[in-house]
Amino acid sequence: MNQERRDKKMHLGAFFHPTGNHVAAWLHPNAQIDAGTNFEHYASITQTAERGKFDLMFVADAVAVRNGKLQALRRWPQYMAYFDPLTLLPALAAVTKNIGVVATATTSYNEPYHIARKFASLDHISHGRAGWNVVTSSAVNEAWNFGRDAHYAHDQRYDRANEFVEVVKGLWDSWEDDAFIRDRSTEIYFDPAKLHTLNHGGKHFKVRGPLNVARPPQGHPVLFQAGSSEAGRESAARFAEGVFTPLHTLPGAQDFYRDIKGRMAKYGRKPEALKIMPGLNAIVGRTRKEAEEAHRFLQSKIHPDVGLELLSIQLDNMDLSQYDLDGPLPDIPDHVAAETGQTAMRNIVRWSKEEGLTIRQIYERYAGARGQRTVIGSPVEIADDMERWFRNYGVDGFLYHPSHLPGGLDAFVDLVIPELQNRGLFREEYEGKTLRENMGLERPKSRYAAEGCRAKRGG
Numbered sequence: 167m168n169q170e171r172r173d174k175k176m177h178l179g180a181f182f183h184p185t186g187n188h189v190a191a192w193l194h195p196n197a198q199i200d201a202g203t204n205f206e207h208y209a210s211i212t213q214t215a216e217r218g219k220f221d222l223m224f225v226a227d228a229v230a231v232r233n234g235k236l237q238a239l240r241r242w243p244q245y246m247a248y249f250d251p252l253t254l255l256p257a258l259a260a261v262t263k264n265i266g267v268v269a270t271a272t273t274s275y276n277e278p279y280h281i282a283r284k285f286a287s288l289d290h291i292s293h294g295r296a297g298w299n300v301v302t303s304s305a306v307n308e309a310w311n312f313g314r315d316a317h318y319a320h321d322q323r324y325d326r327a328n329e330f331v332e333v334v335k336g337l338w339d340s341w342e343d344d345a346f347i348r349d350r351s352t353e354i355y356f357d358p359a360k361l362h363t364l365n366h367g368g369k370h371f372k373v374r375g376p377l378n379v380a381r382p383p384q385g386h387p388v389l390f391q392a393g394s395s396e397a398g399r400e401s402a403a404r405f406a407e408g409v410f411t412p413l414h415t416l417p418g419a420q421d422f423y424r425d426i427k428g429r430m431a432k433y434g435r436k437p438e439a440l441k442i443m444p445g446l447n448a449i450v451g452r453t454r455k456e457a458e459e460a461h462r463f464l465q466s467k468i469h470p471d472v473g474l475e476l477l478s479i480q481l482d483n484m485d486l487s488q489y490d491l492d493g494p495l496p497d498i499p500d501h502v503a504a505e506t507g508q509t510a511m512r513n514i515v516r517w518s519k520e521e522g523l524t525i526r527q528i529y530e531r532y533a534g535a536r537g538q539r540t541v542i543g544s545p546v547e548i549a550d551d552m553e554r555w556f557r558n559y560g561v562d563g564f565l566y567h568p569s570h571l572p573g574g575l576d577a578f579v580d581l582v583i584p585e586l587q588n589r590g591l592f593r594e595e596y597e598g599k600t601l602r603e604n605m606g607l608e609r610p611k612s613r614y615a616a617e618g619c620r621a622k623r624g625g
């Protein structure tokens with residue numbers, strides 16, 4: 167592809183794992199040790215990302231503590247104790263002005279009405295900066311907190327997710343943008359003709375509506391997705407406006423880019439209505455040597471108990487304890503491989519079979535990056551890599567994963583962002599006021615206004 171064809175700017179998100187992306191991040195002297203439940207920490211890193219003009223900050227979520235061997239988990243505190251994102255994000259919105267605030271919420275263990283209401287509220291509180299990462303959950307321990315003994319099967323949960331998102335979007339359209347007249351002279355607060363009852367009845371949900379929150383400032387908060395299985399890609403093409411799926415090689419990214427954007431037409435969507443922003447685990451130093459040292463330090467802190475546990479979780483809790491760490495990964499039983507269709511598992515098997523990595527090498531690669539692509543180097547080297555992927559239509563931007571927080575993020579904002587700006591690849595000022603405007607996404611029209619329909623208020 168022609169390097170010069172692309173003159174737009176890239177989009178950047180910052181993924182805030184509590185202490186950072188690296189499993190041993192909390193051991194870094196420049197990481198906030200109690201990050202998961204330290205609001206001032208989140209406020210400060212979000213303000214740093216805003217200083218760097220990031221489109222958005224993002225926090226992941228699960229509705230359970232990790233399920234695993236406490237022997238390992240005691241050394242790996244990430245996602246054991248941390249804030250509920252939809253309590254955290256409104257508070258972060260209050261201490262920032264421009265940056266998008268995006269969080270995960272699972273469609274498997276929520277009801278659409280709850281999610282529609284929370285994200286609509288967040289969008290109002292943040293004046294149009296809310297985004298929702300739609301996930302289906304992948305761990306059974308979440309099921310155990312919601313009256314189930316087993317997680318939904320992969321296809322079943324994507325089927326539920328697709329209907330869930332349709333219902334949420336329908337609820338967000340409950341009120342037309344100009345439904346609230348609030349006229350003291352006529353003593354009319356809202357126009358009943360602009361209030362719509364969804365009356366959804368589908369395979370998974372029965373939801374009457376309307377929503378008890380006015381239409382969000384963005385129309386709909388921005389929708390993200392991170393799956394890469396066949397079902398995940400199809401859901402992305404159907405509704406996602408940002409995709410965080412990990413991509414490891416430029417040709418692989420270009421295939422993914424073409425594939426997802428190519429699938430959108432059948433849902434009546436234009437390719438530019440979705441931005442592909444895979445993870446980038448960038449470790450930067452003033453020199454390459456400094457960056458490599460920072461990485462080596464974190465890698466040296468991966469305890470084998472943690473490394474094995476991390477791998478075992480990705481392999482459906484397969485017990486690896488009896489195998490030699492410096493030998494090959496055993497064959498993955500068919501029932502494990504067949505069950506999930508998970509991307510992480512596919513990558514791990516590929517690293518073992520195609521690259522011949524040992525168990526230790528695999529867990530070091532996975533643990534260091536948590537399955538994301540790693541780039542280590544000087545600001546120029548990192549910007550070169552990002553530019554190549556962007557200009558060659560592998561991506562529309564990146565979801566940057568700071569290795570440790572706040573240190574890794576500070577370095578990226580001070581060293582890499584100016585380099586990208588100097589090359590004209592990244593904004594110097596926010597273009598708009600809402601996350602949609604900054605991401606170059608259209609504001610969706612209300613389905614009722616769009617149809618010119620004035621449906622009668624349902625019973």
Ligand SMILES: Cc1cc2nc3c(=O)[nH]c(=O)nc-3n(C[C@H](O)[C@H](O)[C@H](O)COP(=O)(O)O)c2cc1C
Pocket residue numbers: 225226227228270272299300301302303304392393394395396397398399410411412445506507508509510565
């Ligand atoms: C950047 C990124 C963030 C993710 N965040 C979450 C999350 O917060 N909660 C969650 O349950 N899954 C999360 N996932 C997992 C995905 O939602 C998805 O389940 C996984 O990528 C497997 O997708 P697939 O089954 O379609 O291959 C995330 C994945 C990525 C790449």
